[in-house]
Amino acid sequence: MMVGAFLSHSLHPSYLHLQRSDASSNHEHLSSVLTSLCVSPQQEGLDDGPDFLSEEDRGPRAVNVDLQTDATLQVDISDALSERDKVKFTVHTKSTLPNFKQNEFSVVRQHEEFIWLHDSFVESEEYAGYIIPPAPPRPDFDASREKLQKLGEGEGSMTKEEFTKMKQELEAEYLAIFKKTVAMHEVFLCRVAAHPVLRKDLNFHVFLEYNQDLSVRGKNKKEKLEDFFKNVVKSADGVLVAGVKDVDDFFEHEKTFLLEYHNRVKDSSAKSDRMIRSHKSAADDINRIASTLYTLGTQDSTDLCKFFLKVSELFEKTRKIEARVAADEDLKLADLLKYYLRESQAAKDLLYRRGRALVDYENANKALDKARAKNKDVLQAETTQQVCCQKFEKISESAKQELIDFKTRRVAAFRKNLVELAELELKHAKGNLQLLQSCLGVLKGDT
Amino acid sequence: MWFSWSPVAWCCLVSAEKDISPSSNGPKAEPVLFLCICAHMSILIVINFFVFLGDGMNAYMVYKVLTKTSLSIFSRDEVCVKRRFSDFLGLHSKLASKYMHMGYIVPPAPEKSIVGMTKVKVGKEDLSSVEFVEKRRSALERYLLRTVKHPALLKDPDVLQFLESSELPRAVSTQALSGAGILRMVNKAADAVNKMTIKMNESDAWFEEKQQQFDNLDVQLRKLHASVESLVCHRRELSVNTASFAKSAAMLGNSEDHTALSRALSQLAEVEEKIDQLHQDQACADFYLISELLGDYVRLITAVKGVFDQRMKTWAKCQDAQVMLQRKREAEAKLQHANKPDKLQQAKDEIREWEGKVQQGERDFEQISKNIRREVGRFEKDRVKDFRVVIIKYLESLVHTQQQLIKYWEAFLPEAKAIA
Numbered sequence: 001m002m003v004g005a006f007l008s009h010s011l012h013p014s015y016l017h018l019q020r021s022d023a024s025s026n027h028e029h030l031s032s033v034l035t036s037l038c039v040s041p042q043q044e045g046l047d048d049g050p051d052f053l054s055e056e057d058r059g060p061r062a063v064n065v066d067l068q069t070d071a072t073l074q075v076d077i078s079d080a081l082s083e084r085d086k087v088k089f090t091v092h093t094k095s096t097l098p099n100f101k102q103n104e105f106s107v108v109r110q111h112e113e114f115i116w117l118h119d120s121f122v123e124s125e126e127y128a129g130y131i132i133p134p135a136p137p138r139p140d141f142d143a144s145r146e147k148l149q150k151l152g153e154g155e156g157s158m159t160k161e162e163f164t165k166m167k168q169e170l171e172a173e174y175l176a177i178f179k180k181t182v183a184m185h186e187v188f189l190c191r192v193a194a195h196p197v198l199r200k201d202l203n204f205h206v207f208l209e210y211n212q213d214l215s216v217r218g219k220n221k222k223e224k225l226e227d228f229f230k231n232v233v234k235s236a237d238g239v240l241v242a243g244v245k246d247v248d249d250f251f252e253h254e255k256t257f258l259l260e261y262h263n264r265v266k267d268s269s270a271k272s273d274r275m276i277r278s279h280k281s282a283a284d285d286i287n288r289i290a291s292t293l294y295t296l297g298t299q300d301s302t303d304l305c306k307f308f309l310k311v312s313e314l315f316e317k318t319r320k321i322e323a324r325v326a327a328d329e330d331l332k333l334a335d336l337l338k339y340y341l342r343e344s345q346a347a348k349d350l351l352y353r354r355g356r357a358l359v360d361y362e363n364a365n366k367a368l369d370k371a372r373a374k375n376k377d378v379l380q381a382e383t384t385q386q387v388c389c390q391k392f393e394k395i396s397e398s399a400k401q402e403l404i405d406f407k408t409r410r411v412a413a414f415r416k417n418l419v420e421l422a423e424l425e426l427k428h429a430k431g432n433l434q435l436l437q438s439c440l441g442v443l444k445g446d447t
Numbered sequence: 448m449w450f451s452w453s454p455v456a457w458c459c460l461v462s463a464e465k466d467i468s469p470s471s472n473g474p475k476a477e478p479v480l481f482l483c484i485c486a487h488m489s490i491l492i493v494i495n496f497f498v499f500l501g502d503g504m505n506a507y508m509v510y511k512v513l514t515k516t517s518l519s520i521f522s523r524d525e526v527c528v529k530r531r532f533s534d535f536l537g538l539h540s541k542l543a544s545k546y547m548h549m550g551y552i553v554p555p556a557p558e559k560s561i562v563g564m565t566k567v568k569v570g571k572e573d574l575s576s577v578e579f580v581e582k583r584r585s586a587l588e589r590y591l592l593r594t595v596k597h598p599a600l601l602k603d604p605d606v607l608q609f610l611e612s613s614e615l616p617r618a619v620s621t622q623a624l625s626g627a628g629i630l631r632m633v634n635k636a637a638d639a640v641n642k643m644t645i646k647m648n649e650s651d652a653w654f655e656e657k658q659q660q661f662d663n664l665d666v667q668l669r670k671l672h673a674s675v676e677s678l679v680c681h682r683r684e685l686s687v688n689t690a691s692f693a694k695s696a697a698m699l700g701n702s703e704d705h706t707a708l709s710r711a712l713s714q715l716a717e718v719e720e721k722i723d724q725l726h727q728d729q730a731c732a733d734f735y736l737i738s739e740l741l742g743d744y745v746r747l748i749t750a751v752k753g754v755f756d757q758r759m760k761t762w763a764k765c766q767d768a769q770v771m772l773q774r775k776r777e778a779e780a781k782l783q784h785a786n787k788p789d790k791l792q793q794a795k796d797e798i799r800e801w802e803g804k805v806q807q808g809e810r811d812f813e814q815i816s817k818n819i820r821r822e823v824g825r826f827e828k829d830r831v832k833d834f835r836v837v838i839i840k841y842l843e844s845l846v847h848t849q850q851q852l853i854k855y856w857e858a859f860l861p862e863a864k865a866i867a
Contacts, residue, residue: 257704264699271692278685285678292671299663302831311838318845411705411866418711418863425856433849440842443835 072096075193075208077186078106082178086110087139089185093208100209107211111138114185116214117192120203127198128353128391129398131406133191134342136184144174162291169287176327180335187339197398238352246358248396254403255351262344269337276330283322290315307443314439318432325428332421340410347406354399357392364388490516490595492610494588504565507531508580510587514610520602526611532559534615535587541605542594547750548757550818552826553600554593555746557586585735589743596829647759651816657823658755665748672741679738682730686723693719707866714862718855725851732844740837744830751826758815765808772801 072095079090092106118135121127148170155163192198207214246252290312297308364385371381495511513527539556546553563579591610595601609615649655693716700712779794 257702260702261699264695264702268692268695268699271688271695275685275688275692278681278688281681282678282685285674285681288674289671289678292667292674296664296667296671299660299667301660302827304831304834307835307838311842314842407705411708414708414711415863415866418715418866419860422856422860422863426853426860429849429852429856433846433853436842436846436849440839440846443839443842 073193073199075189077182080182087181091189091208099205105209107208113207113214114188117203117207121198129395130197131346131350131402133188134346136188139181141174141177144170144177250400258344258348258351262348265337265341265344269334269341272334272337276326276334279326283319283326286315286319286322290319310439310443314435317435321428321432325425328424332417336413336417347403350399350402354395357395361388361392490518492588492591494584512610520607522611528610528613535590538605538609542600542603547753550754550757550815550822551599552750552754552822554590555750556590557583647762661748661751668741668745668748672738672745675733675738675741679730679734682726682733686726686730689719689723689726693723711862711866714859718859721855725848729844729848732841736837736841740833754819754822758819761812761815765812768801768804768808772805775801
C-alpha cells in the first residue's frame, strides 16, 4: 500500500489521503496487524489464515481454501480520508453471495456507522450467544494535532533544520495514528465477515452495500445518559449473576479465568503503553543531541569537528532505529494487548448474557413449580419456561464454541506477534550494532 | 558490567574488578574504587569513600584522598589524607587568587549543593542520596586530577600541602554566607558591571576570534548538556516502566491458561526485566560519561572566559595608568609655571612612579596575553583528547547494550516459536 500523504504546507493536516496501490513496507505493517487479529476460527492451519490485505491473494486462494469463508465474502478498507474532524473510510467488498446486487462494490463510511453496526449486534437477541467483535476505537488525532500546533507556535525559537525535522517527525506520527485507526476499523469488519453467523446479518449487508449515508447520528446527551445507567445496572447485575455458581465446569472455569485475565491484560496494556512512551522520549532526546553535535561539529576549530560530525551522523541513524523499535513494540505488543483487552471484555459480556439467561431459566422453573402447585396459569408458565430453556441452551451451545475459538485465536495472535516482536527487536539491535561498530572503527582509526 | 573512566586518563583505564553500578552501593557500603592513571604525569589520585563525622546538620563528609606518585616534588611515594568538601573549595579559592590574574586557567571546583547535602545529612538512604554522594566523590576526583595536570599548579605549594599534609587549616571563607563569601558575591557583581563598561580596543584578532569561539562553544555545550540530562532522565524512566511492565507480563502469564503461551509470557517478563537493568546501566553510562563531562566543560569554559576577562581588566589597568600618567604630566606642566619647587619635585616623582606603573602594566598585559595563548592551546588539546576518549568509551557502552539486547531476544525467540 503506497501511502500518499499530502500534508499541506500549513501545519494542520486537513487532508490526509491513504491509498492502496502497490505493496511496500507500510503494507506489511498493516497486514501483519490484521492477519494476526482476525484469524478465522474455522481455519485449520492458523498461520495460513485468510490474509485479507494481501495484494497477491485477491484472486482465488490456492492454499487451504475453506469454502465456508473468504472466497464468498471479502471486506477491506481500500481508502481513507482524514478531514479536519472526521475520517472517511472506503469500505470495499468482494462477494459471490447472491444477496448482493454486484460482485464488487464500495461505499464510504464514517466511524459512527461502524459503532451503529456494532451496537446493533450487541442489542440483538439473536447474537446473544456469540462473542461480538469489539468496536474499533474512535479516531483520535487530538494529541497529534496539539503537538503540531505547538510546533507552529514555537517556530521562531528553533533553527530551520530543527523545525523541518520536527515537522517531519510529527507528520510521521500523525500518519502512524491514521494507519492504525484504519487497521482497527478494518479488523472489525473482517472479524464480522469471518464469523459464520454474523456475516449473514442484514444490517451488515446494508452497511456494506447501501451507498447513501446511513444517517446514523452519534448518541445525543439523553441517550448517552441512558447508556450510562444501563451500564451501571448491567455491572451490578453482572456481579449478581457472576455470583451464581455454574453447574457446568467448563463455564465456571471460563468465568474465573476471564475475570482475572481481563484485569491483567488491562494492567499490561497500560504498562506497555508507558514503557513505549518513555522509549519514544528517549529517541527524541537522541535526536536533539544529534542536532547539537552537528552544530558543534560545524563550529569547532579543532580536530574535534570531524569527530562531532561523524557522531552526529551516527546518532541520527541510531535515533531512527530507536524510533522504529518503539513503533514496532507499539504495534506488536501494545496493540495486541489493547485488542485482547477489548476482546476479553466481549467474551465476558457473552458469559454475562449466558449467566443472565441461566438465571431467567431458573426463575422460570421456579415459577412453573409454583404455578403447578397452585394449578393456576400453568400453560403460560410452561411456555415461558420452554422459551427460557431454549434460549439458555442455544446460548450455551454457541458460547462454548465461541470461547474455545477465542482461546485458539488468542494463542495464535500472541504467538505471531511475540515471534514478530522478537524478530524485529533482533533486526533493529543488529542494525544498531552494525552502525555503532562501523562508526567506532572509523573514529578509532582517526586517532 | 560497569567500567571505570576518567576523562583525564588518556592512556590506560583500569576497570575495577567488581560490579560497581552506583545504584548497588549505599553510602556506608564498601569503598568504590575509580582508579585513574595519568601515564604522562606519573601521578595517581584516588578518592575513596568517606566517613560521616558529626551528626545532624553539623555532620560533614570526610573524604580519603590517596596520592601515589613517582614525582620528586612530593615527599613520599604514597600518601593518604583526609579532607572535607570545604577544603577542596579552599584550595580552589587560593589557586584562583594566585593564578587567574596571570591568565592561567584554574580548574573550577565542584559546585556546592545545599539541597543534595542536606538530604544525605538527614540520613536518607534512597537512590538519589546514594547517587549524589557518588556524583560528588567522582567530581572531586576529577577536580584534583585536572588541577595536578596543570604544570604550574602541580608545583604550587598549596596543592602539595593539600595532597600531603595531614592537617589543613579549615577554609572557613568558603562558606557561602561568611563574610568572605558575601565579599565574593559583591566582587562578582562588580566584575559583571565592569565588564559591560570596559570597551577594549582589541588589536589582536586571535583573542577576538577565540572569545567568539568560546562563546559559541559555551552555548552549544550547555544545550548538549541539557539534552543529555533529559536523555538520562528518560532512560531511567524507561527502565522503571520496563520493570513495571515485566511484572505485569509475569502476572498475565500466570493467569493465561494455555500452558505454552503462559510459559512464553513468563519468559517475556524475564527478558524485559533484564532489559530494564540494561537501560539502567546505560542511563548510568549516559550520565557518568557524557553528562558529567559536559558539566565539567561548561564550568571550565566559564573559567576560560574568566581568564579573558582578567586580560581585559589588565588592559583597563594599563589604560588607567596611562591616563593617570598623562594627568601627572599635565599637572607638572602647570606647576612649571607656578614656581613651587617642592611641589614640582613631587610631581616629577609621581610622573616617574606612574611611568613605572605604565611600563609594568604593559608588561603585565603582554605576559597575560602570552600566558593565555599558551593556556588556551593546552586547554584545546586536552579538550580534544577528553572528548575523544569519552565519546569512544560511550559508544562502546552503546555497543555493549546492543549486544546484550541481541543475546536476550535470541534466547526468547525459540520460546515464542514454541507456542503451539
